[in-house]
Amino acid sequence: MQSGFNLCLDAVRRINSHGKSETGGVSRIAYTEKDRLARETLVEIMHETGFQVEIDEVGNIKGTRWGSRPSAPPIAVGSHIDTVPDGGKFDGILGVAAGLGAVLDVAERCPDHVNPLQVIVFSGEESSRFGVSNVGSKAVTGYMSLKDFFDHRDDQGISVFKALRDFGLSPEKADRSRILPSDMKAFFELHIEQGPFLDQTGIDVGVVEAIAAPTRLFLEILGESAHSGACPMDMRKDALAASSEIVLAVERLAKEESAFKTVGTVGDCKVFPGVMNVVPGRSSLKVDIRGIDGKSIDRVFDGLLKEMERISASRNVEIKKKVISRGEPVVLDGRLRWLLGQVCEDMEIGWTDMPSGAGHDAMYVASVIPTAMIFVPCVGGISHSSEEKVEIGRIRPGYRALVEVIYRLVTKDR
Ligand SMILES: [Zn+2]
Incomplete structure (x- = not known):
């Protein structure tokens, strides 16, 4: 049986085989051919590892591993796999891959889990193509309307609406993909910090208190x-x-x-x-x-x-x-933040509360579902660049905290 962390690293590598840029970075712009190939690879990995896959009207991919009670609210982990032009190998992708690994680890440790475990990939997170960010997570939480789909266009004049249609999706039915508070028990996003704080202080885990809105x-x-x-x-x-x-x-x-x-x-x-x-x-x-x-x-x-x-x-x-x-800053769920801090204390992982200066899918999900974010260090705080790097040893503690927090939240059928 493959360990979850190895699955995580393997998934990063496999997804990044699509969109390699000449400088060693990744160009996987939302709703392009490279994005499509990466999404197909991701779905393949989900199928190989026992997830049931659904794709909603705006292209968000949801993989579910069922527990003993399908009607119980799932515990979900997610992020994005699109990148900026010539971006890094970990921004977004790491959170999705860590989710796959963490779900596998929790399912193995707790075969009698009641809640379904989910990994969600939100589409069109980066704003580089249309000048609007977080298309997938905004659409499912009511922050993006049909009018917005038509108003935002890329350099070629292609609207978000047309790009989604060309991608085989149904943006006109986006309303059907809306998420409700009952749809998840908790949502977690693990992400590289994209700033220098954790790297410079040697602290392994940042528990995000709130996400800044500019x-x-x-x-x-x-x-x-x-x-x-x-x-x-x-x-x-x-x-x-x-x-x-x-x-x-x-x-x-x-x-x-x-x-x-x-x-x-x-x-x-x-x-x-x-x-x-x-x-x-x-x-x-x-x-x-x-x-x-x-x-x-x-x-x-x-x-x-x-x-x-x-x-x-x-x-x-x-x-x-x-x-x-x-924009108003988004404060993340107090109970989940407390629990993450507790998990880090118990596992003797160095952690700190910290703000997120950058926007993330979690900030929109947080308006509907109790949500928390885990930051892991990236070398020099460099991101949105082909120079973006992580040290594997330094992302592992954040990964372990993610596994443990899901394990503690999942209801056991005993
Ligand atoms: Zn990101």
């Missing part, structure tokens, strides 16, 4: 272009100098909230006309504020609006703002 702003700073030699310093309306103050304000305001784990970033700045001897007349900034404490995010947001007013007045520039998103 607050995003697009700012346009309107000053006045002028000759860089002829315009005196006190007569300028320099849009880039004003933008620089805004960038530093975002950094300072977020740093003041670091105790609440809030972060703020300006990741994009454009300057017009962008010429060496012209005082910049216009610039634009993209601001991304994230955290797991709504009030802390509000303080950074409100503080930034005040700073923008001050900068606008003192520099005599106009600042136009567009709020692109204002």
